[in-house]
Amino acid sequence: MTNSFAIQTRALTKHYGRTGEIKALTSIDLEIKEGELFGFLGPNGAGKSTAIRTLLGFLHPTGGSASVLGLDIVKDSVEIRRRVGYLPSGFAVYDYMSGREYLDHMRALSGRPSLLRHRVMEALELSDAILKRPVRDYSRGMRQKIGVVQALETDPELLILDEPSEGLDPLMQRSLQELLLERVAAGRTVFFSSHLISEVERICNRVAIVRGGKLVALETVETLVRFQRRRVDALVARKPTRLATLAGVFGVKVAPEGKSGYRISCEAESAAVPKLIARLQTSGLRDLLIEAASLEEAFMSYYGDARHSSGAVQVFPEVAEVKKAKPKPAAKRPVAKRAPVKKTPAKKTLAKKSPAKKRSSR
Amino acid sequence: MMNATLFRRLLRGHRIRLAVGLAVVVVWSLLFPVIYKAFQDSIAGKPIPPGAGNFSTLAGTISVGFIHPISIALFGILSAGLTVGALSGERQRGTLELLLSRPLSRRKILVTMLIEGWVGAALVSFAYIVGTVLGAQIAGVTDQLALEQLPILWVYGALFWGMFATIGIATSGSFDNTAPSMAITVSFIMANYIIEVIGSFWDVVEPYRFLSLFNHFSPVDLLNGTVDSSSALIFGVVTLIAAGWALYIFPRRDLAAPN
Numbered sequence: 001m002t003n004s005f006a007i008q009t010r011a012l013t014k015h016y017g018r019t020g021e022i023k024a025l026t027s028i029d030l031e032i033k034e035g036e037l038f039g040f041l042g043p044n045g046a047g048k049s050t051a052i053r054t055l056l057g058f059l060h061p062t063g064g065s066a067s068v069l070g071l072d073i074v075k076d077s078v079e080i081r082r083r084v085g086y087l088p089s090g091f092a093v094y095d096y097m098s099g100r101e102y103l104d105h106m107r108a109l110s111g112r113p114s115l116l117r118h119r120v121m122e123a124l125e126l127s128d129a130i131l132k133r134p135v136r137d138y139s140r141g142m143r144q145k146i147g148v149v150q151a152l153e154t155d156p157e158l159l160i161l162d163e164p165s166e167g168l169d170p171l172m173q174r175s176l177q178e179l180l181l182e183r184v185a186a187g188r189t190v191f192f193s194s195h196l197i198s199e200v201e202r203i204c205n206r207v208a209i210v211r212g213g214k215l216v217a218l219e220t221v222e223t224l225v226r227f228q229r230r231r232v233d234a235l236v237a238r239k240p241t242r243l244a245t246l247a248g249v250f251g252v253k254v255a256p257e258g259k260s261g262y263r264i265s266c267e268a269e270s271a272a273v274p275k276l277i278a279r280l281q282t283s284g285l286r287d288l289l290i291e292a293a294s295l296e297e298a299f300m301s302y303y304g305d306a307r308h309s310s311g312a313v314q315v316f317p318e319v320a321e322v323k324k325a326k327p328k329p330a331a332k333r334p335v336a337k338r339a340p341v342k343k344t345p346a347k348k349t350l351a352k353k354s355p356a357k358k359r360s361s362r
Numbered sequence: 363m364m365n366a367t368l369f370r371r372l373l374r375g376h377r378i379r380l381a382v383g384l385a386v387v388v389v390w391s392l393l394f395p396v397i398y399k400a401f402q403d404s405i406a407g408k409p410i411p412p413g414a415g416n417f418s419t420l421a422g423t424i425s426v427g428f429i430h431p432i433s434i435a436l437f438g439i440l441s442a443g444l445t446v447g448a449l450s451g452e453r454q455r456g457t458l459e460l461l462l463s464r465p466l467s468r469r470k471i472l473v474t475m476l477i478e479g480w481v482g483a484a485l486v487s488f489a490y491i492v493g494t495v496l497g498a499q500i501a502g503v504t505d506q507l508a509l510e511q512l513p514i515l516w517v518y519g520a521l522f523w524g525m526f527a528t529i530g531i532a533t534s535g536s537f538d539n540t541a542p543s544m545a546i547t548v549s550f551i552m553a554n555y556i557i558e559v560i561g562s563f564w565d566v567v568e569p570y571r572f573l574s575l576f577n578h579f580s581p582v583d584l585l586n587g588t589v590d591s592s593s594a595l596i597f598g599v600v601t602l603i604a605a606g607w608a609l610y611i612f613p614r615r616d617l618a619a620p621n
Contacts, residue, residue, distance in 0.1 A: 016616075049619055058462060058617045082465035089619070092456030096375060108367040109464040150460070 006069060006158050006189035007032040007055065013063030014054050014213075020062060024050040025213045027064065032191055032206075034157075037184045039200035039207040039221075040193040041299055047213040048193040049089055052162050056086060069158055082111065085156035089163040089193075091147035099131035099138070099146050103153065112154035120149045123175045140167040148176060152183070159183060161192035165199060177203045201295035209299060221295055229267040231291040232276060237261040237284025246279060248272025261286060364474040365466055372478045376444055380482065383440045384489040390436065391493030392500065394427035395420060399501035416582075420506040424494055425582035428519070431555075433490070438551055440486040441523040445479035445530035446547045447540040453617060454539055468613040472535060476605065479527030480520070487519030508585050515584045518594065522579045525597045526551055528604040535612035575600065 009030045016022035025047045032038045042048050053059045055068055057077030066073045068080045093102050107114050121127075124145045135143065144167040151159060159180070165173045173196070180190050181203055194200050200207055201221055209217040217224060229250065239262050244252040248269035257263040261284065268276050273290065280288065373380070401417045416422035427433060449472065452458035461471060491512050498504045529550060533543040554574045561571035571577045578593040 053459075053617075053619065056463060058459065060614070060616055078465050078467050081463055084463070086460070086463040088456075088459045088463070090456060091460070094371070094375065094457060105367065105371055106460065106464070109365070109461070109466065111465060 004034060005031050005067070006034045006036065007038075007066070007191060009051075009055075009064065009066040011064035012051070012054065012061055012066045014050055014059055015062045023213050025054065025061075028210075028213075028215050030208060030215070030218065032189065034189050035184060035187055036205050037180060037190045037203055038192070039204035040191065040210070041197065041200055041207055042193070042210040043195070046210045048210055049162055050213070051210070052160055052191075052193065056081065056084070056160065083157045085151040085154065085159045087147045087151040087159075087161045087164050089166065091144060091166075093135045093138075093143060093146065095134070095136035098134055099126075099142075100128075102135055102146060103131070103150055106150045107153060110154050112156075114153045115155040117149060117153040120152045120179060123179050124148060124172060125175075141169060141172065144168055145172070148179075152179065155183075155186075155188070157188060159188060159190045159192070161190070163194060164192055165194060165196055173199065197294075197296045197299050207295065225292065225295055225297075226270055228297050229269055230273060232264070232266050232268050232273070233289040233291075234264040234280050234285060235261055235287035236264060236280055237286060240264065240279060240283040243276075243279060246272060246275055249276055363470060364477050365470055368461070368466070368471065368474045369478060372444075372448070372475060373481075376478070376482075379443075380440065380485065383436060384485060387433075387436050387440070387486055387489040388493035388496070390432060391424075391427055391490040392497030394423050395494060395497035395501045395503055395507075398423035399503050419582075420498070420503055421508065421582045421585035424585060425580070427494075428490065428581040429555075429558075429576060429579070434551070434555060437483075437486050437490075437519075437523050438526065438548075441479055441483035442526040442530035442547050442551070444482045445475055445527045446534055446544050448475035448478070448531060449534040449612065450537050450540045450543045451534075458617065459619075462617065469609055472531060472608055472612050475534075476528060476531045476608070479530060480524040483523035483527050484516075484520040486523060487516050490519065491516050508587065511585050511587060514589055515581055518579065518584055519581075521594060521597045521601075522575070525575070525601045525604070528601045528608070532604040532608040532611075535608045535615070538618060 007030060009028050012025060012028040012030075014025040016024060028047075028051060040048050040051070050059065054061050055066060055073055057073060057080070060074070069083055071080050073080065094105075097105065103114075103117065107117075121131075126142075126145050126149065130138075130142065135146065138146070144164075148161075148164060151161060151164075161180075164176060164180075168176060177199060180192070184190055204221055206218070206220050207224060208215055235257065239254060243249065243254070243264065243266070249272050250267045252264065252266040255263045255265075264280065266276075277285070277288070398417060398420050401423075416426045449458065452461060462468070495504070495507070495509075495512070498507045526547070530543070530547045533546045534540075537543045554576050557567065558571055558574040558576035561567040561569075561574065561577070575596070578590070578596050580590070580593075583590065
């Protein structure tokens with residue numbers, strides 16, 4: 001394994017039970033480059049924490065291999081932990097200590113100087129007065145802030161954060177995201193799991209989605225979203241024919257809209273959009289709104305459908321193709337296209353702020 | 363092999379238990395020379411009543427105090443009690459995960475916690491001797507106390523309870539919760555104690571008294587100058603077996619997420 005990857009796993013597997021009947025992780029292949037901000041998505045029990053705990057040596061893999069910062073997770077676990085900042089999910093502290101004593105203790109155990117404590121405290125609005133109070137008096141959010149400080153304060157090369165936004169209010173979540181972006185800008189790597197898809201979408205370069213201990217998607221946020229179905233809403237002069245027969249077009253609904261013509265709504269895969277537009281133009285296209293997909297929709301396509309299925313992993317053909325290819329630089333995400341015809345103000349509410357724009361605000 | 367930062371934190375976490383416990387041990391142990399003096403005064407010039415053999419000498423009285431059930435409870439709390447919940451307790455509270463996220467090997471964490479248990483055993487044994495000396499002075503029987511034998515009594519006491527502290531860390535490193543760890547350690551101590559006590563008056567059990575670790579710890583012999591090094595060897599072997607198990611099992615265990 002090369003050391004240009006902050007985290008690299010090869011068929012990493014963790015099964016429990018005498019016969020390995022409990023499959024917590026199955027053959028996970030991950031490559032997280034140094035300097036990446038990587039999101040790890042999945043609901044409770046999907047295997048996110050198991051993967052993290054295996055990488056840090058709390059659990060022993062039953063198959064495959066993995067390296068963190070070029071070091072083997074089994075042989076070099078102590079050295080890995082010297083260079084990694086970690087925040088566990090459900091962070092717990094020694095109640096008899098004050099916040100400052102706790103931070104000093106954890107920093108002393110890490111054997112590294114505190115470089116960023118004041119910066120992180122400032123960002124998370126933690127004052128010296130708060131740190132003097134016993135940890136047992138802290139609210140959940142306050143404890144989580146202490147957890148974030150202990151993970152970040154020594155400026156580790158790699159941050160592994162399990163649900164870091166847990167218990168933080170939206171303002172603090174935003175501050176934390178900015179802190180993480182700062183660390184990435186400084187050349188550090190951030191690997192974090194989250195339930196908050198919007199958070200991952202806002203700040204991550206790439207994302208992995210796990211389900212039932214298996215990796216079902218590993219791509220840039222843009223690519224995952226690009227291959228999601230678009231919601232298409234169009235106004236045409238004449239009733240279109242054979243629209244539903246177009247490959248990659250689903251759920252076509254046609255409704256007359258007074259004298260304006262016909263309102264068409266459907267979903268279309270990215271590749272089918274040009275053909276769909278061409279077909280609509282033959283029917284006298286007057287207005288067109290194509291809504292960009294969000295990461296949440298990508299996520300739900302893996303989970304929402306699966307909850308009603310037999311449990312088999314569902315991977316969209318396009319994404320499966322993309323998964324075979326090497327990670328690409330972040331692509332510019334397609335935004336809503338609007339034909340310069342008549343406007344229908346009521347439909348403006350359908351259009352969301354483009355995620356591409358949101359990311360550019362970074 | 364140990365981490366000083368972690369060691370200081372462990373002592374700090376147990377400081378109230380240690381301070382109160384050691385004070386109680388001092389008070390408890392100073393009672394025995396006083397009881398001895400009162401007993402001697404009450405039977406002055408009379409024959410020693412049957413069954414009062416241990417109280418006929420200061421060494422015997424101190425020895426009774428050393429293995430009295432209350433002493434066993436106090437010594438156990440301040441030695442094995444520190445280690446029995448050390449690892450399993452940290453895991454149960456959810457703090458073990460962050461401890462392990464630091465660059466500390468599992469063996470180093472375990473050894474640090476074990477050393478705290480041994481420090482507890484040494485301190486409680488020392489506190490008992492301090493109380494005994496104070497009691498002897500209060501009762502005015504210091505001249506009957508074999509002061510030169512007190513260091514060896516302290517060493518054997520520390521070795522004996524350090525052995526149980528090691529058993530405590532071995533069980534603590536083997537379970538995710540404190541309850542089974544506590545149950546096994548306490549049961550082990552109780553089983554040894556019961557065999558020794560029952561064997562002292564029941565002929566059927568008497569031949570098996572040697573199986574009890576308490577049978578090999580005889581403060582009265584130590585105070586009378588009879589030092590049996592085989593006892594130290596037995597305690598050492600049991601300690602090594604328990605420590606070996608702990609050092610083997612704890613690094614190999616999967617540490618599941620806290621409950």
